[in-house]
Amino acid sequence: MSTASSPQTRRDARRRPARRRGVSVIGVIGDLLLTAGVLVLLFVAWQLWIGDAIIGAQYKNEANSLTEQWATDPPPPLPSPSGSPTASPAPTAPATADPPALPQPGNGEVFGVMRIPRLGADWQFKLAGGVSSSVTLDPIGIGHYPDNAMPGQVGNFAVAGHRGSHGAPFADLPSLRIGDAIVVETPDGWYTYRYRNLEYVQPDGVGVLLPVPQADQVEATDRLITMTTCSPRYGFSERAIGYGVFESFTPRANGAPASLTSGAA
Template structure:
């Protein structure tokens, strides 16, 4: 009987050990899951912040390299002069529509910094253009300097976020499109917030389907608000001038006055 009693006591004494073992396993598992969660958050933070900074800087370097390549090449003959005077007014040349993911221009926006210099390529595919190159040209878009709507898309967050500061544009800010033949300067006019389905902002005369175009517009689109696909933020501008490459960079590329009034968006 004593032996049996001792055996039972031994068995009873082993139960807390199993409970401690289960508790230890659960504790270790919880710590592992917590560590994994922290690592995931760190990776996402890196991709959204540090990764963006790296990709954005790389985009600007590539843009500067292409600008330098164009500057070193023999400049093409200037287009016809429309007006003579203190400042010549040139007929803006219209380049052929690019192939999908083909880089044909750089975007320069002094409001976004003197080093802002981002490729523009054909198409708006995320995989081929927006994620890999920078700014994409809508398929139905007109070309720089062409009568109608030169319409572009770009990320506002991630992948270098070329349009991250689109809401910081101010009235009359220069939006300069550089190509191998020269610089097309547009002037910012206003912002608008629309639903993602509002394709009429890409019409030749934005949101006016019954009106035939007679002016040259530029339209920049991006997702809004930040980190959301709920709306689109749209920046509109109007064409100002074309500067042939033979005459060097235009005055519109000069640094901006940070004290100038900001734009107001409409819905």
């Protein structure tokens, strides 16, 4: 007897519907895990890039609003040669080498706006007391280490900012060049520092906060700024530290200093 199938049998076999695969529990779990992974990646992308851009723009707008408010307020009088305020400050008075001293701010108290032209014409973030994430860095921008020197004072004006979240004000800190302007604006006027150098330290390297950074028990004679942030940008294994040296104070009555537009020396 022949075992070959007839043409009719082959046609019937072709017409039979293919068996459907049964839906397995493992397959469902795999699909769910894949979907969860995509959602996690989208969330990370939001946190690392999109969220930073949106929050950063918000913080820059808030800082700009504050500087506009200071611009419309009457400028404080300039000191006369005798030390008392003059009734009508000269609008062309030179920038002073001995700037007014600011009081230590309270935790989360905004006292200034930092601007770094090298990082963009719109780069500006509010400065407030303290360096805790919950009170200062996350909701405001840049924080001042308590009890360190204030802008323009002899010693170390040390501040901190995020590099990879909450607007990331110091995201591009390592890209600064020697001589770049770092300007701190307050109601009294503008304190201009010039960028000097960058170094990397361990997370516990608190010597950068000393009056003379990394020099214990040395009396300060210079006016310095120290900017601290995490390194790498989305990691915590090191700290990137940017240093600058005080150049001048420009009273508000003089108008904005050239350092805001020239950026670098």
